[in-house]
Amino acid sequence: MEFTHLNEAGRARMVDVTLKPDTDRMAIAEGTIRMKAETLQAIQEGVIKKGDVLAVAQVAGIMGAKQTAGIIPMCHPLGLTSVDISFTFDEKNPGIIVKSWAKTSGKTGVEMEAITAVSIALLTIYDMCKAVDRWMEMTDIKLLEKSGGKSGHVIRSKI
Numbered sequence: 288m289e290f291t292h293l294n295e296a297g298r299a300r301m302v303d304v305t306l307k308p309d310t311d312r313m314a315i316a317e318g319t320i321r322m323k324a325e326t327l328q329a330i331q332e333g334v335i336k337k338g339d340v341l342a343v344a345q346v347a348g349i350m351g352a353k354q355t356a357g358i359i360p361m362c363h364p365l366g367l368t369s370v371d372i373s374f375t376f377d378e379k380n381p382g383i384i385v386k387s388w389a390k391t392s393g394k395t396g397v398e399m400e401a402i403t404a405v406s407i408a409l410l411t412i413y414d415m416c417k418a419v420d421r422w423m424e425m426t427d428i429k430l431l432e433k434s435g436g437k438s439g440h441v442i443r444s445k446i
Contacts, residue, residue: 317428
């Protein structure tokens with residue numbers, strides 16, 4: 288197996304994508320935050336003292352996607368053309384499922400940006416609700432789908 292992020296001396300480097308063609312690229316990621324049923328209800332009713340949890344998490348996730356290259360050392364800075372985030376309430380296993388979509392047209396993919404968006408949105412939900420539920424759990428952060436580039440369109444198989 289060849290590691291593309293190592294130079295001849297075995298040290299970290301950013302991969303050279305100069306010769307790669309620009310293609311339309313998209314990635315979808317997902318993650319979950321589990322919490323007490325009372326915490327989920329408080330979010331739904333808008334009574335968390337720090338404010339509108341999902342509105343803040345939405346903006347934070349988008350901002351996180353835009354900053355990915357600044358926090359993940361080997362990521363290329365990208366001109367994102369679209370980032371969106373959705374929230375699904377899970378009443379049965381109390382929590383919120385966060386899903387993100389990221390798009391660009393360029394030489395490298397947006398998987399890391401989509402995953403970062405989900406992660407930052409989850410962390411923001413935790414931050415805004417920790418005063419009422421310190422033991423929330425962020426879990427199952429994963430890439431669901433990607434398209435563009437050499438590998439084309441790939442969808443995660445159901446395990």
